[in-house]
Amino acid sequence: MKQKIFLFLFIAIIANKLAGQEVEQIQPTIMVMPFTKGGQNALELFENDFKWQSIIARVNNAFQERGFRPKDLQETINQVKRTKAINSLKNANFNVEEAIYAEARTDIIVKAFINIHSEDGGTTNSVQISLKAIETSSRMSLYDLPVASSPPFKTTDYGYLVDRVLTEENRIEKFIDGLNEAFGQIIELGKAITIEISVTEDSKIKLDDEIGDNADFVSELITEWVKNNAYKNQYRIKQDSENVLSFDEVRIPLRTETGNNYTINDFSRSISRAIAKICRGTGIKVKRTKPSISEGTIRIILP
Structure with missing residues (x-):
């Protein structure tokens, strides 16, 4: 009998705790x-x-x-x-x-x-x-x-x-x-965006320029950055050539860790800064180029 009473009280306590829990849900705006x-x-x-x-x-x-x-x-x-x-x-x-x-x-x-x-x-x-x-x-x-x-x-x-x-x-x-x-x-998976990084005749830096003792290509270092910064490492390369590096899907988070909105503009700012630092690793002093953002695509021209 005592065991039955104890079991009943245990279930009641657990049920009360579960009833008091609030499940966090993100309401889309x-x-x-x-x-x-x-x-x-x-x-x-x-x-x-x-x-x-x-x-x-x-x-x-x-x-x-x-x-x-x-x-x-x-x-x-x-x-x-x-x-x-x-x-x-x-x-x-x-x-x-x-x-x-x-x-x-x-x-x-x-x-x-x-x-x-x-x-x-x-x-x-x-x-x-x-x-x-x-x-x-x-x-x-x-x-x-x-x-x-x-x-x-x-x-x-x-x-x-x-x-x-x-x-x-x-x-x-x-x-x-x-x-x-x-x-x-x-x-769960993040928002999907696309990224296009290109070289023009005016670009001082090329995607196949080598950097450092390991002779990494600029394109390889950019890809490594995208891999490390895409949400849950979710990314997919569309084209990797001498003049174009493009990703037809890169996932970015919906919110920051503090709960603020995270947008394609935020990611654009981060990747353009990273690309500027990578390019300066060639020893050539260059300015960060302003990305173009349109319909879910970030476009960056190498400086």
Whole structure:
């Protein structure tokens, strides 16, 4: 009897401890952006057309109701305008989408394809919508919600139409489940980026220059650095020649050890510094060249 009581108390204590434990989960930060397939500027439509604003607002609400806190697209656009000293996105002389990505600094961009179909002079409407989750640093597609349409209704409440599309057949739940699963793999394996290191006619340093008593090539020392600094040593060489050293996949962490966001820009800064130090090992005094970063790719020209 005493043994049974002791066993019961032991189980109760363990259960109480487990109940008090908090499992640390990383919630991805997201922002919803509209896009079209017909060449129209979706961001301009969003800013100037209430229909589009109400649709994006309803998509945001669908995520909010399921535990996410999407970043506000309009506020991000406003901040880009202030930074770039412009009043309108129309005819901007820079890549607007890239500027918004950089300003938002979210883990994931959810692109919402939108198509509005109207009949009877605009009194009967339906909405087509699909969602695509993209990891911001690498531009890797994480999960897609196929195009789905609402039935035509005699209404101009476009938020209601979008809600019908997202909630029928549990579409939004399936999308979020797929997004979370893909994001979990990123937490485990790291974000995938690509790196291109090249030589031009103006480069003082060549990839096949030798350094040190071991006669290591510059390309070998760069590869060794990538191997040691890629997340969990996950990297893959695409090309290693006299003029080009490229990696079609290098994994970088999602967060730093202190929990801060770790981005492709952070890795770019580290690798460009490392390459400058390697190049100076040839005995030639060179300056660090500024990397170019675009759509998940770091491009560096040897000094």
